[in-house]
Amino acid sequence: MATTFLPQGTAPVIFRHNFGCGQARSAPALGACVSIGVILDSDASDLGDEALAGIAEEAFRRRGLIYRDRHPEPTRPRSLRHRYFVHERGYGANWLLVGPSYGQVWWMSGTGVASALAAARIAAWFVRSPQAAGPAYERYMHDLLPSHSVLDWFVATRRQQLTQETVSDQADRLIRANARRLARLTMLGGNPVCSGFARLLHRLSARESFLHGYCKVKTLPLAEQSRTIFADVA
Numbered sequence: 001m002a003t004t005f006l007p008q009g010t011a012p013v014i015f016r017h018n019f020g021c022g023q024a025r026s027a028p029a030l031g032a033c034v035s036i037g038v039i040l041d042s043d044a045s046d047l048g049d050e051a052l053a054g055i056a057e058e059a060f061r062r063r064g065l066i067y068r069d070r071h072p073e074p075t076r077p078r079s080l081r082h083r084y085f086v087h088e089r090g091y092g093a094n095w096l097l098v099g100p101s102y103g104q105v106w107w108m109s110g111t112g113v114a115s116a117l118a119a120a121r122i123a124a125w126f127v128r129s130p131q132a133a134g135p136a137y138e139r140y141m142h143d144l145l146p147s148h149s150v151l152d153w154f155v156a157t158r159r160q161q162l163t164q165e166t167v168s169d170q171a172d173r174l175i176r177a178n179a180r181r182l183a184r185l186t187m188l189g190g191n192p193v194c195s196g197f198a199r200l201l202h203r204l205s206a207r208e209s210f211l212h213g214y215c216k217v218k219t220l221p222l223a224e225q226s227r228t229i230f231a232d233v234a
């Protein structure tokens with residue numbers, strides 16, 4: 001079996017186990033490290049952090065992603081409690097719930113940092129005009145939510161129920177959700193020309209035909225998945 005390593009800055013590889021899911025990724029910010037994460041309901045398993053890290057390692061090994069070869073020195077796994085939620089309101093006349101304090105969407109969507117930065121982006125505007133900036137910020141946050149249900153579907157759906165058609169349908173939804181997210185973020189920037197294009201993009205991305213089939217769905221033996229995916233993106 002070929003040893004595969006994650007190229008810098010690539011999308012994460014995700015596996016699903018019977019009690020949760022895991023993620024491996026490499027990013028420039030991590031330097032020479034690779035980040036491995038496992039997420040599960042707090043009452044789903046009695047296993048400790050080390051055992052869960054071992055399950056993740058085996059799951060990735062089965063997919064041809066053997067990170068231990070390049071990274072023989074593990075650090076101590078650390079667990080934390082996490083909740084997904086969204087508050088009814090994100091702002092008032094003199095307050096704003098910044099990013100993840102307003103809502104938390106599946107961590108695989110990368111919305112934690114993005115939503116905190118979106119709040120920073122409108123901070124000065126919000127201080128000047130909370131009744132204009134607040135609703136725009138809420139709309140941005142609201143458009144992050146569709147990503148949550150798509151990622152939930154990928155985690156909750158059993159492998160036997162996955163078909164090219166259903167995966168392709170969910171991939172389309174994710175693309176549309178990301179386009180709406182990009183459009184809303186652009187609107188927060190306040191540039192009238194960019195906002196005009198962003199409004200158009202937002203309208204177009206509401207259509208089911210928008211970038212339909214943009215993500216190609218492949219069916220591969222487990223052991224070839226990582227190698228093939230990274231051969232495509234490297």
Ligand SMILES: Cc1cc2nc3c(=O)[nH]c(=O)nc-3n(C[C@H](O)[C@H](O)[C@H](O)COP(=O)(O)OP(=O)(O)OC[C@H]3O[C@@H](n4cnc5c(N)ncnc54)[C@H](O)[C@@H]3O)c2cc1C
Pocket residue numbers: 098099100101107109110111112113114116
């Ligand atoms: C392991 C892990 C992986 C993650 N991966 C991703 C990812 O890939 N993509 C993504 O988008 N998000 C990810 N997130 C989530 C993301 O890190 C957070 O959503 C984001 O950092 C929130 O930014 P923030 O500025 O709101 O808060 P924080 O980054 O938490 O910053 C708050 C700061 O305030 C300081 N502080 C707290 N209390 C006080 C006080 N009383 N006085 C002074 N300072 C105080 C804290 O020390 C901290 O520095 C991840 C989180 C974790 C834990």
